[in-house]
Amino acid sequence: MGRKELQCSWKKITNNIKDIFDFKEVLGSGSFSEVFLVRERQTGNFYALKCVKKKQLHSSNLENEIKVLRRIKHSNVVGLVDFYESRTHYYLVMELVSGGELFDRILDRGVYTEKDASLVIKQVLEAVSYLHQNSIVHRDLKPENLLYYSPEEDAKIMISDFGLSKMSDHDVMSTACGTPGYVAPEVLAQKPYSKAVDCWSIGVITYVLLCGYPPFYEDNETRLFSKIMKAEYAFHSPYWDDISESAKDFIRHMLEKKPSKRFTTEEALNHPWIIGNTAQNNNIYQSVCEQIQKNFTRSKWKRVINATVAVHHMQRLKAAHADPAVATQMPLIEVLDVSSLDPPPDELDTNGNPSCSHMSLSPQCDVSRGRGPLKACNSEPMHALVITETGQHTYHSESDLHCTANSATDGRSQSLQTGVCSMM
Structure with a gap:
């Protein structure tokens, strides 16, 4: 059975996404996608780029998410800036929000x-x-x-x-x-x-x-x-x-x-x-x-990287007076197997x-x-x-x-x- 393609009239086709964006750091990685801090080569603007593998994701749900994001334009909602497609991936260019949770x-x-x-x-x-x-x-x-x-x-x-x-x-x-x-x-x-x-x-x-x-x-x-x-x-x-x-x-x-x-x-x-x-x-x-x-606290055991990655990246660039186009050292990404961690001591809530x-x-x-x-x-x-x-x-x-x-x-x-x- 052939792979279903997303039918979006406004999507852009690219043979190599790295021709458009300079990849700076990995922000996250999952079973079906990776997220990178990227800098658009033409404008110098920073974005969060979500790279979704076609072969590992049924596209109907992604299509719903993209349609919703495309419809949203509000100052208090993280926006979808652009959407690219290559032979193997979909790329969601998202507004970079760096202030933390x-x-x-x-x-x-x-x-x-x-x-x-x-x-x-x-x-x-x-x-x-x-x-x-x-x-x-x-x-x-x-x-x-x-x-x-x-x-x-x-x-x-x-x-x-x-x-x-x-x-x-x-x-x-x-x-x-x-x-x-x-x-x-x-x-x-x-x-x-x-x-x-x-x-x-x-x-x-x-x-x-x-x-x-x-x-x-x-x-x-x-x-x-x-x-x-x-x-x-x-x-x-x-x-x-x-x-x-x-x-x-x-x-x-x-x-x-x-x-x-x-x-x-x-x-x-x-x-x-x-x-x-x-x-x-x-x-x-x-x-x-x-x-x-x-x-x-315990929910943070599963948080490998958060918004501070982007903040620290900007701070390092500023402190070094470096050209943003120059790649910096990739951060150490520690993946925790939470099933192997000992739980914290039992504590009681306000009702005991x-x-x-x-x-x-x-x-x-x-x-x-x-x-x-x-x-x-x-x-x-x-x-x-x-x-x-x-x-x-x-x-x-x-x-x-x-x-x-x-x-x-x-x-x-x-x-x-x-x-x-x-x-x-």
């Missing part, structure tokens, strides 16, 4: 307030509102996919990773996909769902930004999914004692179990916590950072349960009472899980920067990891 920037701040969290969520809401207005549902919003455009202190937030996104003109979807802890109840219940799932995810992100731990956590995936489907969470003392009632009200509207009652992006953007002066300026840095480090960072999802779990079980990749529950309906395959472009030696999982539900220092 949201959690990393919070940890580096020293001072962090409700107002800071509100400003982040406002930017996310504006971007997601734009997506929804263009009939695009992201379906995998989480802190790891929120990146800063540059290392500058006032850099804007960028949304990345559109591997699970969907163009939905009819506003109804059914494929169960997303990341545990951030996925909406209706998705886990295997019911038809709408763009409201993105608003739920934003509610979860808001909660995490204000306390440093997720609203839903369990050491057993069945109990975790049960809590999510019941919208069972709380504002625990002492972590929420100094958080405003306005912030809690905003979260309650976003984590509304019934999609029809849940805030839309437009309603959320008009909430006083977003547009008013109700977000407090008290420094909550110490409490939030302690919980982030406790609950999200094992921390969510210590959970390990099994390949199968049944949360649907009489319906087909959901399939899950063997991956970090808070970081890179793809849930798919039985017998179906869902493509996920969780960042290649999180590659591991154990990249292969259940053959029927394999996660394709494709990212940049920003993307994808």
Whole structure:
């Protein structure tokens, strides 16, 4: 059977991509693709170039991602700049985002307030509102996919990773996909769902930004999914004692179990916590950072390279006053086999349960009472899980920067990891 070709009228054909770009450094590597920091020879501009092997990737899912990216033009969304094809590869030229992940920037701040969290969520809401207005549902919003455009202190937030996104003109979807802890109840219940799932995810992100731990956590995936489907969470003392009632009200509207009652992006953007002066300026840095480090540290075991690669590259060029066209020494890329690492000591969350960072999802779990079980990749529950309906395959472009030696999982539900220092 012949290989299916992507039908994109605007794609460019090249015999040798290195005639167009000067390859600087490897940013990530996965089973199906590699991502490079590149410099366009004609303009001198830097980009993240994702190189996808044709023979190892069924093109229909990539085609969906490219169509979505091609349709997006927003200042808070990582953009697709260009698209090339050679005899053996597809090449996605992505906007280079070099400011690092949201959690990393919070940890580096020293001072962090409700107002800071509100400003982040406002930017996310504006971007997601734009997506929804263009009939695009992201379906995998989480802190790891929120990146800063540059290392500058006032850099804007960028949304990345559109591997699970969907163009939905009819506003109804059914494929169960997303990341545990951030996925909406209706998705886990295997019911038809709408763009409201993105608003739920934003509610979860808001909660995490204000306390440093997720609203839903369990050491057993069945109990975790049960809590999510019941919208069972709380504002625990002492972590929420100094958080405003306005912030809690905003979260309650976003984590509304019934999609029809849940805030839309437009309603959320008009909430006083977003547009008013109700977000407090008290420094909550110490409490939030302690919980982030406790609950999200383990996910970093799988992060081989992140956005700092690009930042360090720029800094080296600047310090050496070198011509950007001159290749520098390639970084040492260490691939960790996380299955061989000893887990950290057990720690308890605020309810006395094992921390969510210590959970390990099994390949199968049944949360649907009489319906087909959901399939899950063997991956970090808070970081890179793809849930798919039985017998179906869902493509996920969780960042290649999180590659591991154990990249292969259940053959029927394999996660394709494709990212940049920003993307994808």
